[in-house]
Amino acid sequence: MADPHAHDDYVRGSMDIQEQQATFDLFLVLSKYGSLAIAALLAFLTLWFMPSGSFILGAGAAVVLLVAGIFFLRSPAKH
Template sequence: MADPHHASDTYVRGSQEISEQESTFSAFLGLSKWGSLILAALVLFLTLWFQPGGSFITAAISAFVLLVAGYFFLKSSPKAH
């Protein structure tokens, strides 16, 4: 015969450890956030450099300004416990 289920074996909502899921989701959000900033700076750089009459210096300065501004907008604030 099959063993009967014990009361301690039943699933209780909210009782499972989720630290791995939280860390994976946090890593995914971080990679998405910073990866998007890097891609945006790269697209800006290449667009300004290769447009007719564009220059490397203008493109580099604009991309750098976007990276610095993006860093300050996207950096995480300290978590309050």
């Protein structure tokens, strides 16, 4: 029986993958910062609506979480 892939011109590693790489990078960035936004929103709502909680407490915690998260999630500088 003949090899069904005998007519393929594909050579492993020769395909341009710029679009796939850009899509994957965008997905990673949106996943990181989307998760951070959800965590900050949950912290804000939890601290605001808990018994003896307040809007200011929730907002403060959310801002601190966002600032710390953005600081730690940044990509390292490329040299």
